[in-house]
Structure formats: structure tokens, C-alpha cells
Amino acid sequence: MLQETRLIMGMPITICIAEGGAGARSMAEAFGYFDAVDRRFSTYKADSEISAMNAGRLCRDAISAEMREVLALAEKTRVDSDGYFDIRRPDGSLDPSGIVKGWAVRNAADLLREAGHRDFFVDAGGDIQADGVNEDGEEWRTGIRNPFAEDEIIGAVRLSNRGIATSGNYARGRHIYNPRQPGDELDDIVSMTIIGADVLEADRFATAACAMGADGIYFIEETAGLEGLMVNAAGISTQTSGFGAFEIQ
Amino acid sequence: MRKAHRYSTIVSTLALVPYLAGTDMASSAPTRASVTAVPQDAVTIPVATRRGFADGQYTGATFDAYYGQVQTRVNIRGGQIVSIDVLDYPNHTGTSRYINRQALPMLKRQVVRAQDIRVNMVSGATLTSTAFLRSVYSALTKAGY
Secondary structure, eight states, X not given: XXXXXXXXXXXXXXXXXXXXXXXXXXXXXXXXXXXHHXXXXXXXXXXXXXXXXXXXXXXXXXXXXXXXHHHHHXXXXXXXXXXSOOOBOTTSOBOTHHHHHHHHXXXXXXXXXXXXXXXXXXXXXXXXXXXXXXXXXXXXXXXXXXXXXXXEEEEEEEESSEEEEEEEOTTTSSEEEOTTOTTTTTTOEXXXXXXXXXXXXXXXXXXXXXXXXXGHHHHHHHSTTOEEEEEETTSEEEXXXXXXXXXXX | OTTOSSHHHHHHHHTTHHHHXXXXXXXXXXXXXXXXXXXXXXXXXXXXXXXXXXXEEEEOOOEEETTEEEEXXXXXXXXXXXXXXXXXXXXXXXXXXXXXXXXXXXXXXXXXXXXXXXXXXXXXXXXXXXXXXXXXXXXXXXXXX
16 A cells, blocks of 8 residues: 655645555656646745736636636536635635645546556545545545544545545634634534545535535535535534445444 | 534644744745654644733734635633634625525434544545635734744
């Protein structure tokens, strides 16, 4: 087994190839891909393509194929989510980071598949594509982080050839840490975990469903091919009817 | 839920602040640092237990996160961070409820509690929001960080 974590795009990115072996080169390529995505899409880098677009230094005809693809995905997600997901900022600029993560993980997973790997996962800040099986030949065992305690999990699911993503809404409540008022903002959603056909589907719907607040889980329940688990600020989880099929008891 | 209060999440968020502290705030968060090369304790403890902030309320600058504007206020008492308030957070323009809930099935609800299950990896909302960290950092700068 080969596993490595690097900090790219401000988050830990882990790649694990279960069969190990000749995976080192594939892994380096996949990490290199994340670096390239960061250079192009970071709104915090003045010389990124997205920064050039937002500064008006790049006309729409001159944008890259990658940027076009991401913008098209963002628009698709905006429509799919009834307008809840939107990369347009009030000042008119664009910030596609809400979709770039899942998109980049999916593409990195494609690179590994093209290199012949079958059993691996790619995890960018908790958005994961899991293919094949783990070192023990089991479907990948994926924990769901306790949104209130980073080092705990509140459950786990078995995944193979699927994606999972969790969107957090720590910024929705006014008091995100206030032990004296633990019952504050009871209706606020603190995390939304989505299992989808791939990590991109999971990511874009996790972001959108999280933005919908408590209604998000019903939106996921109604959307084919997705299962989800939502946790609110009171520490209550709500899961879609098909989520249990993935759970490890 | 015994350990499941909100402190840990924020502490781990703050654990990233030193990363930002060493960088030019106008540029990006550091990239390609090996996570394993940075002992978690070494990063976390100095911030979580740090004393010596000047007491008071310090409001950070507003930063743009993909879901909206984020602005934080850090409350310092006895030289320590006691809470972080989010002053400015996304307001979604859509006021209509997406679905009439009464028309839907009852979904399984339960109290979350820590589980002891062996896993290969974990999905969770990483508090990577650079916007959030920058706002906290700018507030802490005022508090003598």
C-alpha cells in the first residue's frame, strides 16, 4: 500500500493506492495535477487564471478549456440546485472553489485509472473518490467526521467506485463556539455528507444541499442517485432512506 | 457526544492560523507542505493554549468565501480565546422553502455520538475556508497575536 498526504489548495490531500507497487509515479502525477489546479483556480493567487478573469485581464474568448468546463459545471449545479449554488459573488466576480475541489479529485482519480490502478482513494479535504477495495480486499471503510470534534467519527460507510463529500456550514450560526450556549441556533446545519456516483456529484450536491439548510436533506432524498446524512447544530443527524445500505454497523 | 462540544473544531481551525501567520496574507495559503512533516501537537498547542492576548473583542476583516462573505469577531478573556462569533455569513436570497416537508417521508433521525469503527479515511467538512482563517487571523493580530 502506498499512501501520502500533501497540503495543497490550503487542505490536506491524501492519495492511497492499495496495491502499491508501481504507484509512486502515478501518485506524483496526481499530486502535480492538484498543484496545477491550484495555480489556475486559486482566487488567492494574483496570477491565477480566475484572478485574471475577475480583474478583467482576460476576455471570455481567451479562457482555458478547464475553466470553461468548471464554469459550465457551476452553471449546471446552479440550475440543479434551484439557484442555491452560485459561484457569482455580489461584486460580480466569480469564485468556483465550491466546485473545483470535487472536480479536481474526480480528474485525479481518472489519472490513476488511466495508469492502470483499480484500488485506490483520493481524498481532498474530506471529499473522496474511492475505487475498488482496500488492502484487506474490503470496500473502502469511510468514516464520517463528527462536525463537533475533529478527531471523532459519528459513523462509517462502505464505498467502492463512488464518491463522498461533506460540506460544512460552520459559518451559518452566529456562535460557532460557545460552550455556554450549547443549544444555540438549533436549526443550523453544521454538516451535510453526500454519497454519489462519483466525488464530483457528491461535492456539488453537498455544497448545494448545505446551502439549503434543513431542507437540504429532503432535496437529496428526492434526487436520484444520491444519499445523504445531515447533522444540525443540536447534534441530531438525519439520513436519507437509502443511506443505511452503505453504513457499517 | 461527551467530547462533542464545539471547542475542538475551532481549535483545529486555529491550528492552521500559524500556517497563515508566516505567509503574506495577500497571497495564498502555503501549498505542498507535507502534513506529516508538521507535528500536529506542535501546531495546535501553541495556539490553543496560548495566553497573553489582550482582553476584548476584536473584529476581523471581511473575506470572500465561495458561499458568501465571512467576517469573524474573536472574544478574548483572561488572555485566551473564549469564543469566535461569525458576524457576516451567507444569506441566501431564496426565501421560498424548497419542498413541502409534510409531503415527504419521515427520515431517520438520531443523536450523533462518537463511534469506534475502524476506517481507511474520513469524510468531513475541513474548515479550510481561507476566508474564515484570514478573518480570524486579522482579528487576532489586533489582539496582539
